[in-house]
Amino acid sequence: MKQLTVKYYLALIFTFSAIVSFAGEVTLKATVSKNPVATGERVKVSYTVNSQISQFIPPEFDGFQVLSGPNQSTSMRWVNGVSSYQMTYSYILLAVKEGEYDIPPAKVKVGNEWLESNPLHLVIVKGKDVAQQNTTSSGSNADSKVKSGGKDIFLRAIPSKTSVYIGEPLTVTFQLYTRVNFVNNDLIKMPDLNGFWNEEIDLGENTPWREQVIDGKRYNVATIRKVVLFPQSAGDKTIDPLIMSFVIQRRVHRQPQSIFDQFFGSYEEVEVKVASQPYKIKVKPFPTQPPADFIGGVGKLNLSMDYTPKENLKSHEAITVKLRVSGTGNLKLLDNPNIELPGDFEIYEPKINDRITLANGTYSGYREYEYLIIPRHAGDFVIPPVTMSYFELSSKKFKQLKTDSIKLHIEKGDESQANIAYTPQKEEIKQLATDIEYIKNNFTTVSEKALDFNSALYFGTAGALSLAYIFLLIFVKKQEDLKSNTALFNQKRAAKLASKYLKEAKAELTKNDRAKFLEALHKGLVQYLSKKFNVGFAEMDKETIKQTLKNSGLDEETIKQTIDFLEHLEYLRYAPVQEQTNEDLLTQATDIIHHIEKNSK
Amino acid sequence: MKKHFAILSLLCWFTIGLFANNQSLAKEYFEQGNTFYTNGDYQSALQSYQSADSLGVISPELYYNLGNTYYKLQNYPLAIYYYKKALKYNPGDKSARQNLELARSKTIDKFEVLPQSLFTKMWNKLLLLTTAQNWTYIALGFLFLAFAGFVLYRFGQSVTVKRLYFILGISLFTLSLLAAFFGYENEKYFSQNKEAVVVAPTIDVYSEPAHKGSKLFTIHEGVEVTVQEELNGYVKIKLPNDKTGWIDKKYLMIV
Numbered sequence: 042m043k044q045l046t047v048k049y050y051l052a053l054i055f056t057f058s059a060i061v062s063f064a065g066e067v068t069l070k071a072t073v074s075k076n077p078v079a080t081g082e083r084v085k086v087s088y089t090v091n092s093q094i095s096q097f098i099p100p101e102f103d104g105f106q107v108l109s110g111p112n113q114s115t116s117m118r119w120v121n122g123v124s125s126y127q128m129t130y131s132y133i134l135l136a137v138k139e140g141e142y143d144i145p146p147a148k149v150k151v152g153n154e155w156l157e158s159n160p161l162h163l164v165i166v167k168g169k170d171v172a173q174q175n176t177t178s179s180g181s182n183a184d185s186k187v188k189s190g191g192k193d194i195f196l197r198a199i200p201s202k203t204s205v206y207i208g209e210p211l212t213v214t215f216q217l218y219t220r221v222n223f224v225n226n227d228l229i230k231m232p233d234l235n236g237f238w239n240e241e242i243d244l245g246e247n248t249p250w251r252e253q254v255i256d257g258k259r260y261n262v263a264t265i266r267k268v269v270l271f272p273q274s275a276g277d278k279t280i281d282p283l284i285m286s287f288v289i290q291r292r293v294h295r296q297p298q299s300i301f302d303q304f305f306g307s308y309e310e311v312e313v314k315v316a317s318q319p320y321k322i323k324v325k326p327f328p329t330q331p332p333a334d335f336i337g338g339v340g341k342l343n344l345s346m347d348y349t350p351k352e353n354l355k356s357h358e359a360i361t362v363k364l365r366v367s368g369t370g371n372l373k374l375l376d377n378p379n380i381e382l383p384g385d386f387e388i389y390e391p392k393i394n395d396r397i398t399l400a401n402g403t404y405s406g407y408r409e410y411e412y413l414i415i416p417r418h419a420g421d422f423v424i425p426p427v428t429m430s431y432f433e434l435s436s437k438k439f440k441q442l443k444t445d446s447i448k449l450h451i452e453k454g455d456e457s458q459a460n461i462a463y464t465p466q467k468e469e470i471k472q473l474a475t476d477i478e479y480i481k482n483n484f485t486t487v488s489e490k491a492l493d494f495n496s497a498l499y500f501g502t503a504g505a506l507s508l509a510y511i512f513l514l515i516f517v518k519k520q521e522d523l524k525s526n527t528a529l530f531n532q533k534r535a536a537k538l539a540s541k542y543l544k545e546a547k548a549e550l551t552k553n554d555r556a557k558f559l560e561a562l563h564k565g566l567v568q569y570l571s572k573k574f575n576v577g578f579a580e581m582d583k584e585t586i587k588q589t590l591k592n593s594g595l596d597e598e599t600i601k602q603t604i605d606f607l608e609h610l611e612y613l614r615y616a617p618v619q620e621q622t623n624e625d626l627l628t629q630a631t632d633i634i635h636h637i638e639k640n641s642k
Numbered sequence: 643m644k645k646h647f648a649i650l651s652l653l654c655w656f657t658i659g660l661f662a663n664n665q666s667l668a669k670e671y672f673e674q675g676n677t678f679y680t681n682g683d684y685q686s687a688l689q690s691y692q693s694a695d696s697l698g699v700i701s702p703e704l705y706y707n708l709g710n711t712y713y714k715l716q717n718y719p720l721a722i723y724y725y726k727k728a729l730k731y732n733p734g735d736k737s738a739r740q741n742l743e744l745a746r747s748k749t750i751d752k753f754e755v756l757p758q759s760l761f762t763k764m765w766n767k768l769l770l771l772t773t774a775q776n777w778t779y780i781a782l783g784f785l786f787l788a789f790a791g792f793v794l795y796r797f798g799q800s801v802t803v804k805r806l807y808f809i810l811g812i813s814l815f816t817l818s819l820l821a822a823f824f825g826y827e828n829e830k831y832f833s834q835n836k837e838a839v840v841v842a843p844t845i846d847v848y849s850e851p852a853h854k855g856s857k858l859f860t861i862h863e864g865v866e867v868t869v870q871e872e873l874n875g876y877v878k879i880k881l882p883n884d885k886t887g888w889i890d891k892k893y894l895m896i897v
Contacts, residue, residue, distance in 0.1 A: 477744055478737040480679050480710050481703040484672045486665060487731050487773075489700060492832055494774040494825035499781055503818075506789045517796065 067092040067151050069158040071144075077164035078136045083108065083256050085192070087131040088147045088158055096150035097130055104142040104165055105134035109255065113282065113318040114195050118311075131192065133256050136165045194219040194287055196265075196317035198232075198280055201402060204323040207272050208339025208371045209434055212242075212402040215266040215283050215317055220258060224310065225288040232281040232317075236324070237270040238374055240399055269402055271339075271371045275326035282316035289313055327432055332439055336378055338431030340370015340403065344378075344442035346427055348449075355454030356419050362447070364391075364427060367407035370434070372397050375408055378429050383422045387415040419453040528639075535638035539631045542569040546630070550623050556614060558623050563610045566630055570603075573637065583607070599636050606633055668694040672704055679707065684714045702732035709738070713745055719864040719895075721745040723839040726866070726897045730832065733770040749864030753882040769828045777825025784818030791815075836869040838879070838894040847887035851876035858887045869896060 067090065074085040084105070088097070099111060110132030118125050130147075141164050146157040194217070201212040248263040265283075272278060290308045348362045364378055373395065382388055391410040398406050416422065424447040433440045540547075542565040549558035567586070571578040574589045586607070590600045606629060613621075675690030691708045694701075709724035725742035729735055758766075772780075791811030798804030843863050849855040851873045867879035870886065877891045 477710055477713050477741040480676060480707040481737075482673075482676055484669045484701060484703055486668070486699045486701045487775075491700070491731055491773040491775040492829060494822070494829040495778040496822075496826065499778055499785070499822050499825075502782055503785055506785060510789065510792060513793065514796065 067156060069147065069149050069156045071147060071158040071161050073161055073163060076162075077166050079166050080136050080139050082136050084134050084136060084163070085131055085256075086134055086144070086161065087129050088149075089127055089129045090149050090151070090156070091125060091127050092151050093126070094128065094149040094151050096148075098148040099130065099132070100145040100147050102132065102134055102144060104136070104138050104140060104163070106137050108133040108135050111318060112195055112197075113316055114192075115284070115314040115316050117314050139165045139167045141165075193221040193291075194223065194289060194313065194315055196283055196285060196315050198283060198317040198320055200280065200320050200322060203321070204325060205272055206325050206339065206432065206434065206437070207275055207327060208337065208374065208432065210269050210271050210371065210403040211322065213266075213268050213270060213280055213320070214264055215268075217263045217265050217285075217315075218253070218255070218260045219287075219289075220260050221289045221291060223287040223289045227286045228284075229286055229314065230282070230284040232283050234268065234270060234280065236273055236276070236278040238273060238371070239268050239270050240373075242267040242269060242399060269399060270322075271374060272322070272324040273374075275324050278322045278324055280320040280322060282319050284314060284316040286312055286314045327439070328437060329439065331432070332430040332441065334379065334428045334441070335430040335432075335439065336376040337374050338366065338370055338372075338429065340368060340372075340431065340434055342366055342368035342370055342372075342429075342431045342442065344427070344429050344444055346444035346447065348447055354416070354449055354451045356416050356451050357454045358415070360414050360416070360449070362412040362414055362424070364410040364412065364444070365407050366410075366429065369403050369405040370431070372404045372406060372408045377410060378427055380412060380427050381425050382414060383424070385417045386422070387417065389413045416449070416451045419451050422449045422451060423447070424449065531638050532635070535635045538569060538573075538638065539634040542566065542572075542634070543627065543630055546627060550627060555623065559610055559614045559626075562626060562630055563607065563614075566607065566610075566633070569634060570637075595637065595640055599633075599640055602636070603633055606630070664697040664699060668697045668699045668701065668704070671697075672701070672707070675707060675711070679711060679714075684711050687711050688715065700731060702728045702735065702738075705731070706735065706738050706741075709741060709745070713741065716748075718745050718748045719839055719841045722749070722864055722866065723841070723895050723897060726837055726839065729770075730837075730897055731773065734772050746864070746866075750862040751865050753865075755882050756884055766831075769824055769831055771824075774825045774829040774832075777821055777828055781818045781821035781825060784814050784821055788812075788814035788818055836896055838867050838869050838877075838896040840865040840867065840889075840893055841895050842893040845889055845893045847879070847889050849887060851878070851888045855888065859885070867894070869894070 069088060069090045072087050072089065074087075075082070076084070078084045086102070088099070097111065111130040112132070114129045114131070116127050116129075118127075141162065144161040144163060146160050148158075149156050197216045197218065199214045199216060201214075202209075205211050244264060244267060248265060250261045250263050253260050253262045270280075288310055289312075291311055343366070345365045345367070346362065347365075348360055350360070354360060362380070364380065366372065366375060366378070377391055380388070389412065391412045394409040394411060396406045397404050397408065426446045427444045428441055430439050430441045432438070543562065544565070546558055546561040546565050549561045552558075567581050568578060570576070570586060570589070571581050574593055576585065576589050583604070587600070587604055590603060610626070613626075671690045671694035675687045675694065678684070678687035678690055688708070688711045691704060691711060694704055695708065705724045705728035709721045709728060712718070712721035712724060722742060722745045725738050725745060728738045729742065732738070788811050791807050791814055795804055795807035795811055798807055840861055840863055844860060845862075846860050847858045849858055861881070865881065867881055869877050870880055871878040872891065875891050876888045877894060878886060878888050879894070880886045
């Protein structure tokens with residue numbers, strides 16, 4: 042009976058504190074589902090706070106074994122236009138040893154202040170024949186409603202590991218547990234996975250439900266999200282809660298109002314907010330300093346290198362070098378490996394080809410770095426081995442991978458290709474040190490005059506040249522005048538000579554005696570030639586005339602014309618042909634004289 | 643009388659012979675100095691070069707090598723002096739100009755050189771491309787070419803050809819006049835801007851040609867100045883920043 046009194050007191054206290062909480066103050070309330078409990082029985086201890094909190098420190102549960110918890114649930118309710126928020130951390134405890142236990146207060150941090158819950162006094166009795174009075178559940182109806190949100194439906198985040206190295210993957214599974222029907226659900230907040238590279242595993246459209254019994258209660262369980270996380274930096278990281286809201290149907294404990302109610306019970310729809318509990322993941326730094334060629338790889342990796350084309354390599358023609366990192370690990374998080382090339386090779390940023398799949402909670406496959414390199418000169422070159430270190434998870438040590446070196450024989454290619462778009466930016470020659478230029482070895486001397494402008498020489502020369510030019514002009518002018526005068530004189534003289542020597546022929550022309558005319562013409566012409574070239578008239582036979590004309594330096598044409606004409610005249614004398622008039626012949630003879638006069642010196 | 647003539651003629655020959663001799667002797671010293679310099683014995687190189695210099699020949703290469711030697715001996719004011727002297731007789735010497743810049747960077751005083759207009763800069767650069775004497779030759783060369791152009795013009799067969807030669811002649815004649823003008827300006831540049839280098843470690847510059855005037859500023863060795871006036875052993879100098887003042891002439895070495 043005394044025990045019973047204590048229980049009533051406790052109940053009274055809880056009820057009172059519940060009232061206080063409605064007054065708007067922040068309270069932390071501890072409730073227990075059953076008190077006393079028998080050994081082997083389970084009991085649920087809940088800590089409910091009506092405000093957002095930043096930290097929750099649970100007490101030690103002496104005499105009990107924690108079966109699960111803290112299980113976190115949140116609910117937001119509107120009652121008559123007044124909102125109330127509640128967050129509940131609950132534990133399922135197993136009563137282990139009989140006795141009376143004082144459970145110290147739990148602590149929460151609200152803002153900057155710490156708040157303590159009421160302590161709990163729990164009695165564990167032996168066996169099952171303990172009076173099963175459910176004191177607390179009848180304590181407050183409103184209270185039980187809120188709690189049941191956390192009890193009947195909740196989310197759990199289950200990490201595969203809680204302590205990992207940087208780059209070591211872990212999988213977090215978010216599971217929904219429910220034993221009530223819900224008619225609607227809404228995702229309120231996805232967890233921020235700060236500090237992790239995450240990739241979600243596709244679970245497919247339909248989530249299969251399975252059954253699981255927790256605390257003797259049957260739950261429907263579904264996996265709603267599965268995420269693979271690769272920690273990026275060392276330190277304690279938190280997996281934030283996944284928050285969802287559900288509209289659940291709940292049987293109302295009240296007097297049945299109708300026949301249907303008696304049969305099916307009466308239901309109400311309540312919206313509850315459910316959050317998974319946050320998890321701390323400890324990300325450990327690497328046990329040793331990473332080597333210089335560490336590009337972030339963690340797992341179990343391999344490295345290989347290949348290149349194409351293998352044959353007929355020519356300068357200015359591109360070669361593809363493929364560097365492949367394969368294996369399992371954080372393949373997608375690798376930096377570019379460092380590839381060293383001999384001088385005179387151009388290299389471009391690699392193209393990255395990934396064949397990576399997410400399986401068994403990590404990446405596997407390969408990442409290929411495709412480098413385009415262009416040799417600029419012919420010759421034999423060696424691309425040194427590429428090294429890459431990674432952190433091997435199985436041994437927890439850094440391992441170095443090394444490829445073979447590549448030997449390249451480059452032939453001289455088309456030089457015109459040298460100016461294709463990939464012209465490298467020329468670097469200016471960097472001056473390493475400044476020193477004076479070397480001494481000179483040629484010895485020359487100059488006179489002091491080197492500093493003078495020789496104006497006398499310049500203007501003297503200018504004057505002299507001007508004078509020379511003037512003289513030149515005058516001289517040329519005179520010459521030209523003279524030349525034109527001579528030509529005129531020669532013409533006059535030729536006309537004079539022609540009329541002088543051809544006078545007889547002319548006279549004969551009027552008499553119309555052709556034979557005599559021809560003779561006179563021939564004679565006149567030969568006389569002219571004999572006078573002109575100072576040869577006796579008697580000696581002037583055909584051969585002599587030819588020779589004389591040739592010696593006189595006359596041009597061939599004139600000579601031929603003269604000789605032909607003389608021969609023609611002779612022919613005409615004995616031929617009765619009258620194809621040419623006498624006037625024509627006379628004119629021709631006059632022309633010849635003019636010609637000779639003009640051309641002879 | 644005859645005797646006098648003989649002496650005179652002998653003296654004459656002697657002078658000519660001496661001059662010719664000096665030339666080859668200077669070359670000998672020069673080459674000797676080069677050998678010392680190559681071996682890193684700058685002190686001996688300096689002595690050889692100085693011997694060559696004392697023979698009264700003018701050799702830009704000798705001045706240049708002297709500048710280098712003083713530079714190596716870390717006597718930067720004299721290095722500057724000789725580089726400037728080398729440039730005076732061979733303005734197109736790029737090595738001397740570069741070494742001069744290096745020597746300047748070793749001196750104490752730094753001056754904010756007044757910015758010259760682009761035109762002035764280009765003009766001076768053109769003027770100092772070569773010596774006045776060379777400008778004379780260039781001008782003469784253009785003159786002869788112009789003359790040839792005019793002659794060709796006179797004998798040109800067609801109007802087009804004649805016109806072409808005339809334009810050519812006129813252009814060449816203009817170039818010749820321009821070159822002559824550069825030569826004239828070049829000569830004026832050196833005769834007006836008497837360049838000098840301060841060789842005393844620290845000297846005060848006064849407002850008057852005596853120590854009694856007020857002290858204007860202090861300059862240090864290696865400063866390049868132009869001499870504007872001379873009076874009673876004092877010279878009026880103009881600094882690179884256009885400031886003027888009087889100092890004792892003995893602190894200066896006029897290029």
